[in-house]
Amino acid sequence: MLRWAAASALAIALLVSSASAQKKYGPGVADTEIKVGQTLPFSGPISAYATIGKVQAAYVKMVNDEGGVNGRKINLIQYDDAYSPPKTVEQVRRLVESDEVLLTFQLIGTPPNAAVQKYLNARKVPQLFAATGASRFNDPKTYPWTIGFNPSYFVEGRIYGRYILKNHPDAKIGVLYQNDDVGKDYLRGLKSGLGAEASKMIVAEAAYEVSDPTVDSQILKLRAAGATLLFSAATPKQAAQAIRKTFEIGWKPVHILDINATSVGAVMQPAGLEASKGIISTNYGKDPLDPQWNDDPGMKKYLAFMAKYYPEGDPHSNFNSYGYTTAQLLVQVLKQCGDDLTRANVMKQATNLKDVSLDLLLPGIRINTTPDDYRVNKQMQMMHFNGERWELFGPVIADDPSG
Known part of the structure; x- marks a missing residue:
């Protein structure tokens, strides 16, 4: 009886020890x-x-x-x-x-x-x-x-560059960008996508600091340079300001906006839905405003x-x-x-x-x-804003690890 009890105690101890060992x-x-x-x-x-x-x-x-x-x-x-x-x-x-x-x-x-x-x-x-x-x-x-x-901001920027070459080959590009790694990566990507045409097509660049109260002066600079296409590598506040200012001065460039600033509630509505109509961007997720979902x-x-x-x-x-x-x-x-x-x-x-x-x-x-390859999101699809919501167009675009 004692021998059985000792054996049972040992078995239980071993089970507990094994269970504990499995947890790290x-x-x-x-x-x-x-x-x-x-x-x-x-x-x-x-x-x-x-x-x-x-x-x-x-x-x-x-x-x-x-x-x-x-x-x-x-x-x-x-x-x-x-x-x-x-x-x-x-x-x-x-x-x-x-x-x-x-x-x-x-x-x-x-x-x-x-x-x-x-x-x-x-x-x-x-x-x-x-x-x-x-x-x-x-x-x-x-x-x-x-x-x-x-x-990747670089890859996203490169996608825009290739899109511009294919759909707006005669565009004069003005770039609004945040003066940090965000904006600079987008700018590098855009130039990579444009390739040899970059130096000819980009007519002006205007950087802003996150602490700047507005981006009005940057928008005026880009329009004065004769830009017919505006690429905004911006975060929500400045993106909304750029959309609004562009609309107020009657400037009507093709407007491409980075994915970080595509919120309808935080960007398009404050800027004005009418002012935002026609803007182009990318996405990898379903838009809750899109009735197809x-x-x-x-x-x-x-x-x-x-x-x-x-x-x-x-x-x-x-x-x-x-x-x-x-x-x-x-x-x-x-x-x-x-x-x-x-x-x-x-x-x-x-x-x-x-x-x-x-x-x-x-x-x-x-x-x-x-x-x-740590990149989580390597696939995207183009979209444009119709004045109420975003609409997807074109195929899903995949990027290879070299991107």
């Missing part, structure tokens, strides 16, 4: 919790993006209400950095050293992400799905702990989520649909991690995504990443 936890993880940290511009010059973080927090609440990820609740800790890099540094250090988060998620903006990239990589903390498409955030060799989410299962899930968990938010905002998509991808990575919730495994799973389909991605678009 990094900072911020316990049997019941996963700490995730984030900085957002809840205030400051691009506070229009704040709603992205609100949607992400609402999505996390929904997941937690449904039992969490593999039985663990996500504790999403959010701090305001006002789109100020020094504040981002301060708040990210707080997240890592005081809150001890497992990872940072969807830090908003190129300058804020750039300000903490070296720090997070030195500390081996995942900079997961950074909300930027700047080239420096797809550099696995230099920054193995950083993976961006947004399509009315019976789409993924769109129905999104709209039901918004009604229940973020009723004060605008369900038609593509900032909110973006927040939903990125939060869904975060949960996908955490699910793939299983019980190995270490920082190293977070990066392993994020860089080994295979044909991931999310509710709001356009048909035919899937997410694939590899340890050598």
